[in-house]
Amino acid sequence: MEVILMSETYEHYEAVVVGAGPGGAATAAKLADEGIETLVLERGVDAGAKNVSGGLLYAEQSAPYTIDDLFPDIRAAATERPITEYYMQNVAGEKVKEYDLTSLHEHDTAWSDAVLRRRMDSWLAERVHERTRETGGGLLTGIHANGLLRENGEIVGVTCDEIDPIRADLIVAADGVNSELARDAGLMDWDEPEEWFQGVKATVDMPAVDDRFGIEPDEGVAHLFSGDLFEGVRGGGFLYTNTDSLSIGAVFHLDSLVEERAEPHELLNALLTHPLLARWLGEEYTEVEYAAKLVPDSKKVAHTSPHKDRLVLVGDAAGQMQAQGPIIKGMNHAVSAGALAAEAFATAKRRNNPESAGKRYERKLKESGVMKKLRPKRYERLRPIGEREKTTDVVDRLLTSPIGRVGLKAMDSIGLVERLYSSPFMSMSIPDTRTPYVTLPTVIAEELGAPVRDRSTVEPPSLEERIGELTYDTDIGNPHIRLRDSSVEASGTAVSACPVSATDFGGGCYREETITTNGDTKHVVSLDTQPCIECGTCAVVADTDWEHPGGGKGVEFTRG
Amino acid sequence: MAELDPSEYTIAELGPEIKEIEDVATLEEVLEAERNTKDREGAKTLLESRIEKFSEDDDADVGDLDLSEMSVADLGNALQDIDEMETLESLLEREAEEQNRDSATRLIESRIDSVAGSGESDIEQTQQSPEEKHPELDHPTADKGHVRALENGTYRDMWVYCETQSGALLDVSKEMLGKARRLMDEYNENYDANERVVAVVIGNDVAGLAEETIGYGADVAVYYEDDRLDRFRHTPYTEIFADMARSGGDWRDYDEPRYTLFPATNNGRDLSAQVQAELDSGLASDCSGLYIEESVISNPVKTGRPGENKTFERVLHMKRPDFSGFEYSTILCLDNPAREFHPQGASVIPGSFELPAFDGDREGQLVEHELALDPEWLQVEVIAYDRLDTGVDLSDHDVVVALGRGIGDDPTHGMELGVELADTFEDAGVGVSRGIVTGSYDFAGHIEGYTHEERQIGETGQVVAPKLYIAAGISGAIQHKVGMDESETIIAVNTDPDARIRDFSDYFIEGDLFEVLPQLTAALKAGELDLKAVADGGVGADDGGDTDE
């Protein structure tokens, strides 16, 4: 039991950390280790209940901090399998060409484990609670921070749905993608689809991972998929082995999803039902969870100065999510950034100048090399040429032309294509056009691939069934998203882009409806937030007032 | 750590490039790199002057002290500049881990003692005048807190604000009275005292309710009535309560209440905050547990002297669920040496305590409070108010007709057809699926009332189990199903023969509801169809299979 003496002002902590994902956990652990009184607020009923990842957690050799620096037992206690084999599957129809990219995966990698977020985050949160308690703080779940507390125009704390505002000398927004705090501070906006990816994922039950993949319990496999799987939508698929389940999903460029009016759940199904996966999935397909979440593209949105007054942004909230070709690195950078922010505050405090924490953090991001990875110079330089439509067309045509194809064959015969793919240098500077995502892999598969013989018997659940399997604690009468403009022009895209909505599906969040008044027919969009899985997509693609639900409310993931 | 390669820059470029770097170690690395590469004097001077600029700053950063490199004497000197307790403690720890020299440890410990000791004189505060405290202001005023708080006040009794609504005491008012009774009985026994439970009732025509409070445990009921007080208003209610608390009277011999309880209802929260501020005390809001005990406190703000413990007696311990609801904080409202915090006040979450039984034989004193209402207090007028519907209860009908998005082609007409069908039964209610509630349909005014959330059936709406449930244009999503599948007989009307609802319907009518519903209505009216019999499992449709009508 804690005794609080009545005081005349809001409760004050040295540091308040909003969000208990890897970013928040790392920040809080480091702050606590520095003896700083730290309160952590997490909106889920349990840490991890809201979080989704594909799931490869990297420990980079060059990183200033890795997660096991801060939580030494994590691999034994809370991860699934180390990933020891890493392949790229180029797909064209039923033809597939496989490349072994294990060397790319291992480049600068001390270790890399597959993780499931509910398990990992709730383990981390327990450790964080133990450590922050020692310095007079702790971790509270079920608390939704809904904005920043300001005094005289300056940020001095956070306000919450459930509890009184809290003041702090350091406010850490580690609240993930669609950070309400970063938005409130004016540091991030949610306007441009081309700045985001959308990740969708199914967790599939698989007790016999070892047999299916021919591996030992201390080994794991990752497969990446690209080519013509996704009806021209730019993006790639993944399959990672967990202890006794598989994480199968895809990450798409949001602007491409929007452009093609594609249904993410159908694209995921295209992957799940591809004959290539039959050899791993076998006859019985048991999907235990369907999930989705937006993913920032650090090349475009990583904030180069992620702080304001006493507020610092960490992890996805600051756009620190690096898509390095097929490799997705968000969790590890959130960890590095979080620990650096904590370090910065500890120094600032020692120097009796806590306000300088933000500046110091910014400098540490730069000096430690983290910012360079998030915003590679090489990408900035290549982008203007690489992304111009015309060039894309020329390159595409070249690749698909007989000459290009011959060249490709020649290159492949000496192992050049695989080497090119494996180059971390190349993968950091891949432009966001369809060439690397669609054209090249398709041509590779067409020219070099072999047909798959297996037949898939997988029947993925319908959206209705997927929603039915999820657990929700609905905040009845309190929708967390409101449509500002229900016209099809403004918000119609959400009907297809929302991962739990679909054209002609009445049970989703967004539905297109025709209303007739006095003979006038109008197409409008209606919204029911109950099936919402809080992915953040409609905050970008529709005209909404978008918030996360109140603490503990909304969807609850059990795997993530 | 990624370093900057100085050789990539001209001297002119280098200046701006290192402008961001303040870390001495990094700067030194860059300097070293310059020496090893181009070794330009200009570049070196630039870097050296920057290093000098920040080294000073860095000296203070004892976190970077390399203990292994320092003699005990060096350490002694360095320590003189450090007066941060945490830094000293971390040094102590590092020394213990690294070299564990007795002499060094003693040095750090003695520095810790002297730093800790020097704190004392800081903490022992004397009361400053506003002018002393805020020399920068022209007209400093005392902190409001000190204006009216009593000095050496006498405090007694536990006061309970009893909120009323529509001429009755709220349950929470009775719950608080019951709790206050138990607390004060125990209190009187423990402290050999004779303090009372005082109920406060304010409103229009409340004398009877005030009297009622005695039956729930009050010793005294103080009330104020005025027909202008028929609805709660912030200012007059606050003024009246505060006046009651402060003014004397022949029934009492103290300055202010010892304890106050308010309900944590909308009005109670509003009133409690203002009243407690008015009386210059604090408030523990939204409490769910209360007990009275002594408390030993070491906080110097409360004891007046650091390092000393002080026992506070008769402290109301106010437990409130902590943020997450998993833990409780216990809030204490204690006097400071220079300022009294009384009454100790709490607002209480409804339902936290047991509802006491009414005892008509209890005796107590009824006191009408005298005070002229200042018209200023009544400037805010309540011009309109609405009593929220308790909602629609669909659970006690024999028949429920429910409509879903199948009405989409002509929503108003579809709803009308459903209502008409319901009207042909003696006791039928109209319900809807969530798909209707959240749709963007433009319903005509006369029908719109049927399409609101209060009529939603399912997981997040009502759960019904009538004798007969007719679902028209509803697909039968699992969340809808859980609200109706205990119904005795389920009839579904749907154009889609594969609709999920078919799996749990007794009768499935494949057809367009715009045609089927009027036919059903007509047949019922004409007495051709006895759905009641169908529901009872008798006549009517075929053998439990599909029917066409």
Ligand SMILES: Cc1cc2nc3c(=O)[nH]c(=O)nc-3n(C[C@H](O)[C@H](O)[C@H](O)COP(=O)(O)OP(=O)(O)OC[C@H]3O[C@@H](n4cnc5c(N)ncnc54)[C@H](O)[C@@H]3O)c2cc1C
């Ligand atoms: C399909 C998919 C695949 C991915 N694959 C990988 C991968 O293989 N490897 C990799 O490294 N990264 C991957 N990522 C990215 C990675 O998941 C994120 O970059 C990472 O989770 C970011 O960590 P974070 O701590 O910044 O934010 P999060 O993990 O999102 O944590 C934010 C936390 O804050 C809480 N929160 C949010 N708002 C509030 C609020 N207002 N009040 C209180 N609490 C709040 C949330 O509940 C959550 O617990 C993938 C993402 C997706 C969607």
Ligand SMILES: Cc1cc2nc3c(=O)[nH]c(=O)nc-3n(C[C@H](O)[C@H](O)[C@H](O)COP(=O)(O)OP(=O)(O)OC[C@H]3O[C@@H](n4cnc5c(N)ncnc54)[C@H](O)[C@@H]3O)c2cc1C
């Ligand atoms: C957490 C959560 C809680 C939920 N809680 C509830 C709840 O409490 N209650 C609830 O109802 N839903 C609830 N839902 C929503 C539920 O999942 C469904 O989306 C909803 O019930 C669908 O409503 P519907 O059947 O009217 O619409 P739809 O699913 O769109 O079905 C319309 C049906 O009408 C049929 N049809 C079309 N035209 C005609 C016609 N002319 N004549 C006859 N039939 C026609 C179609 O074939 C279709 O079967 C919840 C969802 C979630 C995620």
Ligand code: SF4
């Ligand atoms: S409603 Fe918006 S946030 Fe919710 S799942 Fe759909 S797109 Fe994502």
